[in-house]
Amino acid sequence: MTKTKSVKLFVTMLFASTMTLFTQNTSFADESSFGYLYTTDSLPKGQWEFEQHQTARSGKARGSYFSLDLKDEIEYGITDRLSGALYLKSGYLTLTDVYNPEDVSTNLPNLSSYDINCVSLEFKYRLLSPYTDALGLTVYFEPEMSIRDHMTGESKTEKSVEFRLIAQKNFFDDQLIFASNLMLEPEWEGGGAKELWFEWTMGSSYRFRENWSLGLEFRNHREYPNMDLGHQEHSAFFLGPNVHYGTQSWWATLTLLPQIVGSPQNLGKDANGIEIADATKHLGQHEKLEIRLKFGINL
Amino acid sequence: MAPRISKTGFGFLLTTSAIPLVAYSQVYLTEDQALQAIFPGEKFVRKILELSKNDIQTIEEKSNERVRNTSVVAWVNAIGNVILVDQALGKHEFITYAVGITSKKQVKNIEILEYRETYGYQVRQEDWRKQFIGKDATATLKLNKDIVNISGATLSSSHITGGVRRLLQTYETIKERL
Numbered sequence: 001m002t003k004t005k006s007v008k009l010f011v012t013m014l015f016a017s018t019m020t021l022f023t024q025n026t027s028f029a030d031e032s033s034f035g036y037l038y039t040t041d042s043l044p045k046g047q048w049e050f051e052q053h054q055t056a057r058s059g060k061a062r063g064s065y066f067s068l069d070l071k072d073e074i075e076y077g078i079t080d081r082l083s084g085a086l087y088l089k090s091g092y093l094t095l096t097d098v099y100n101p102e103d104v105s106t107n108l109p110n111l112s113s114y115d116i117n118c119v120s121l122e123f124k125y126r127l128l129s130p131y132t133d134a135l136g137l138t139v140y141f142e143p144e145m146s147i148r149d150h151m152t153g154e155s156k157t158e159k160s161v162e163f164r165l166i167a168q169k170n171f172f173d174d175q176l177i178f179a180s181n182l183m184l185e186p187e188w189e190g191g192g193a194k195e196l197w198f199e200w201t202m203g204s205s206y207r208f209r210e211n212w213s214l215g216l217e218f219r220n221h222r223e224y225p226n227m228d229l230g231h232q233e234h235s236a237f238f239l240g241p242n243v244h245y246g247t248q249s250w251w252a253t254l255t256l257l258p259q260i261v262g263s264p265q266n267l268g269k270d271a272n273g274i275e276i277a278d279a280t281k282h283l284g285q286h287e288k289l290e291i292r293l294k295f296g297i298n299l
Numbered sequence: 300m301a302p303r304i305s306k307t308g309f310g311f312l313l314t315t316s317a318i319p320l321v322a323y324s325q326v327y328l329t330e331d332q333a334l335q336a337i338f339p340g341e342k343f344v345r346k347i348l349e350l351s352k353n354d355i356q357t358i359e360e361k362s363n364e365r366v367r368n369t370s371v372v373a374w375v376n377a378i379g380n381v382i383l384v385d386q387a388l389g390k391h392e393f394i395t396y397a398v399g400i401t402s403k404k405q406v407k408n409i410e411i412l413e414y415r416e417t418y419g420y421q422v423r424q425e426d427w428r429k430q431f432i433g434k435d436a437t438a439t440l441k442l443n444k445d446i447v448n449i450s451g452a453t454l455s456s457s458h459i460t461g462g463v464r465r466l467l468q469t470y471e472t473i474k475e476r477l
Contacts (some may be wrong), residue, residue, distance in 0.1 A: 047451075064462030080450040134442055298417055
């Protein structure tokens with residue numbers, strides 16, 4: 001193992017161990033009934049939370065592709081309205097004979113490894129509360145520094161800033177939640193390339209019995225190279241169910257999000273001139289299915 | 300090339316992330332203890348009354364709150380003091396609370412019997428509960444109006460406030476049968 005690898009391994013283990021130590025002293029958090037949407041709830045002042053997201057992505061037009069994206073987060077309530085968080089994103093990626101989505105006439109190198117992808121900060125500020133105002137409203141800001149492309153596993157230095165507007169409306173004594181997020185994320189890659197991500201998510205969740213909620217989530221993701229809104233590289237629509245369990249001491253949310261439709265469906269021709277395409281989905285920058293498990297523990 | 304970590308490291312990360320989770324519940328007061336906290340030294344008899352459809356309609360119209368439980372747990376005594384025991388929705392589970400109402404139809408005090416939520420334990424604090432003292436069925440009882448919200452515990456504050464408003468209307472509706 002090289003010195004760099006050893007240092008990265010040490011940092012990862014240190015982070016995981018720190019999380020573990022924190023969580024031995026549980027009390028509890030800023031929980032979400034959704035896998036992909038954010039709600040307007042925020043951590044109360046002075047509270048800490050640990051959260052982990054595990055997202056499995058699988059299914060390309062050709063070859064074998066599986067990724068388990070991990071996001072470990074430590075969050076703190078700076079005030080009752082403002083929270084801040086530090087993320088470590090990493091992932092286990094295994095792929096065999098999968099085309100390069102940037103140029104499908106070539107294949108990505110076959111791969112099976114765990115890597116660190118990026119670190120990021122998050123700030124969330126609640127403007128209106130769904131419990132006391134007609135509509136809950138929160139703004140979200142996340143600067144990020146990446147060293148690896150989580151889709152392809154390739155080394156890539158990239159900076160990005162995610163902006164999110166979160167709206168929430170509750171009904172039936174707050175048992176039924178409707179939430180919607182609008183996300184814009186400009187990205188700057190090493191070498192001068194830049195890109196704009198747009199994402200719209202919405203969903204509902206109903207608490208049907210003590211501790212348990214069931215819901216539905218919708219997600220549309222679009223990308224615009226060179227931040228040119230007149231040139232959309234791709235768009236993919238996802239829709240799926242979620243289930244949430246929350247208690248005083250921990251919570252977990254599971255979301256299944258298959259891609260329903262996407263474009264372009266035809267990604268181009270491989271080295272032999274054969275088209276790589278799916279009948280309904282965009283399988284270049286996305287996959288057929290995503291499954292996300294989130295859990296949180298208040299510290 | 301991005302730094303790679305062995306499967307051992309990956310396994311370690313997952314293992315350390317599988318954190319021991321401790322669930323616990325919190326019962327602060329029994330019903331008997333709540334009676335003594337609100338009306339010290341007084342003797343009460345426990346009754347359970349069933350609400351009719353008309354009762355429910357009246358209570359819901361006057362309180363603007365949904366009636367979830369058609370049975371009312373009431374402790375009554377000879378001098379006309381009453382304690383109603385009820386449940387309000389918390390974020391995860393029900394919050395059990397009691398409202399003491401004097402023979403003059405005013406709130407003597409409220410007590411939180413069971414609270415199992417992650418946050419919002421401030422609803423048990425006397426400073427917050429004493430806002431309800433002296434309120435009657437004519438009071439507004441709205442968060443951020445005549446009841447101060449607890450920042451960081453808004454859901455619990457809101458649901459308990461609505462619960463007290465509903466119980467005062469429940470008392471007005473069924474007091475002749477108590």
